[in-house]
Amino acid sequence: MEHSFNGDEGGYQRIERFDKESTQKISDHYKEILSLLGEDNTREGLEKTPIRVAKAMQFLLQGYDQNPEDMLRAAMFQEDYKQMVIVKDIEIYSMCEHHMLPFIGKAHVGYIPNGYITGLSKIARVVDAFARRLQVQERLTTQIKECIQDTLNPLGVAVVIEAQHLCMQMRGVQKQHSITTTSDFTGAFERVATREEFIRLISSKLS
Template sequence: MEFNEEKTNKIAGHYKEIIRLLGEDAEREGLLKTPERVAKAMQFLMQGYEQDPEKILRSAMFTEDYRQMVIVKDIDFYSMCEHHMLPFFGKAHVAYIPNKKITGLSKIARIVDVYARRMQVQERMTTQIKECIQNTLNPMGVMVIIEAQHLCMQMRGVQKQHSITTTSDFTGVFEQAKTREEFMNLIRNSK
């Protein structure tokens, strides 16, 4: 990833001040390059704002007469909680049933990353992924399940280290309990 030097310098300046406000010596040898490293890390972690997920799906969209479930499961992701700017991470499971249009499988994982690489809440991220696929491919249905650990719950606050948060959202044929159950069985059974 290329970094905009002006943006990096501005962000680094703010982090240098934060380091000082927290009571640390920002001029200490070990911290001299920290503001710049954090500025670059934050730009990498937030690069989803500069990407168009629908364009990503359309870049590998094909006509295919396939009308069965397509599942991409166990998609690792890392995101930042917008409330505390601490990471949350886990796995996304995405299914859709095509309606004449399919997309390259890697594109499903890429759109998970686009939405994860923003300040997020898990609930919104789940819905954004679902809506992007539904709006772009117009399938017969989409279902997204996200399972994540939130460091804002594990490191601070209630400090529940082993808690997992699960969210789901679905459209179309996934509104039928039988179709949702098939998806759930398929993502559970082959682990």
């Protein structure tokens, strides 16, 4: 396993881990792709591009090696609290599985505890674990909802994702300002009043 140390960022040292054999194989494929696209992969500017892309793809798709359920269980606490817990504006960076181009946006996640809560940062980590895979936004929304519902067994879960898709902006219809919104709800959030309260809270700005 190769370790890449990227310095101190925001108070912590980021460590990226790459499997040497996989990195080399992916790099070889990208080298061939560059040639098939008409590039000279021996020129100075592209000489190290295949290995960089191989590492970048492993980083962007690291969610396959992560277990979101274990993330939640690692910080589960008994608590007699039965009001909404909302973590909003969670940044999302994911890859569309149809064209392998990024879609970028924000997730808003809420749940109503039923005896257990989880660390707030774990909600963001769950979002990231599912986002760091080849995805479609609709499935990503449902996976986050199901993970929280199945692991914490809350009274309800709500997930809303707003994202811009580069496959729409750079190719295809080329609509640069379009935003796709998806949502999924369980339990208490299936009631109109509860759902509307959640939407109002994620839409509001604190003064």
